[in-house]
Amino acid sequence: DVKVTQSSRYLVKRTGEKVFLECVQDMDHENMFWYRQDPGLGLRLIYFSYDVKMKEKGDIPEGYSVSREKKERFSLILESASTNQTSMYLCASKTGGGGYTFGSGTRLTVV
Amino acid sequence: SQQGEEDPQALSIQEGENATMNCSYKTSINNLQWYRQNSGRGLVHLILIRSNEREKHSGRLRVTLDTSKKSSSLLITASRAADTASYFCVGAGNNRKLIWGLGTSLAVNP
Known part of the structure; x- marks a missing residue:
């Protein structure tokens, strides 16, 4: 069964910490995406990549790399975590004209 | 960017009834996709309908696409409690960036 695996389901970090998601x-997909999902705001694209070592900013890249x-x-990196980055983070991949395969999500809490 | 907006925002039905959700988008697309999200989990791809198709079936799911109206509908027949979830649509075209709607929250009551 093909999969997108996110390393953590739940994560709690302190303000100012560097966080790696x-x-x-395992599908050999070219395209990969990082979204965050917040109540009332839906899924918002942070960054995406269409090839190795390639990356493009999404709609809300500030504070992320x-x-x-x-x-x-x-990998999604929060250089210096802040409380407004508390969210559900979703990774997805796709190839060609097909649909997206999402991971199970990481619920990050920054305290 | 392509976009999907779902309607209604919330839907509550009894088990065994049919559930219909609608989707609108703003730009031309190559295909439209529907996803389901169970509470606190990732999204699961349900069905993809191409722009040259008008209707597609997958099990209890029936999707229609009207490109002239830039709209789609998802019908779930004989609903079950396990269908309780949020449902999202998104239109995909040449732009890799998609804009997702807030979804339709479906509650199927036993």
Whole structure:
């Protein structure tokens, strides 16, 4: 069964910490995405990558960076976590004209 | 960017009834996709309908697409309690960036 795996389901971090959210897919997909989902705001795109070492900003990239050193892995980095980054983070991948495959999500709380 | 907006925002039905959700989008698309999200989990891809298709079936799901009206509908027949979830649509085109709606929250009461 093909999968997108996010390393943590729940995460609690302190303000100012550097946070790494990992996402791995086993489908050889070119495109990978990081979203955050907040009540009343829906899914918002943070960053996406269409190839190894390639990245593009989404709609809300401020306070985040990403890394794609290998095709299967797309990491989201919060350089200095803040309380307004408390959210559900969703990773997804896709290839060509097909649908997205999402991970189970990481619920991050910044205290 | 492509976009999906779902209607109604919330829907509550009894088990065994049919549930219909609607979706509108603003720009031209290559395909339209429907997803389900159970509470606190990731989204699951349900069905994809291409712009040259008008209707598609998958099990208890029936999706229609009207490109002239830029709208789609998702029908779930003979609903079950396990269908309780939020449902999202998104239109996909040449732009890799998609804009997702807030979804339709479906409650199926036993």
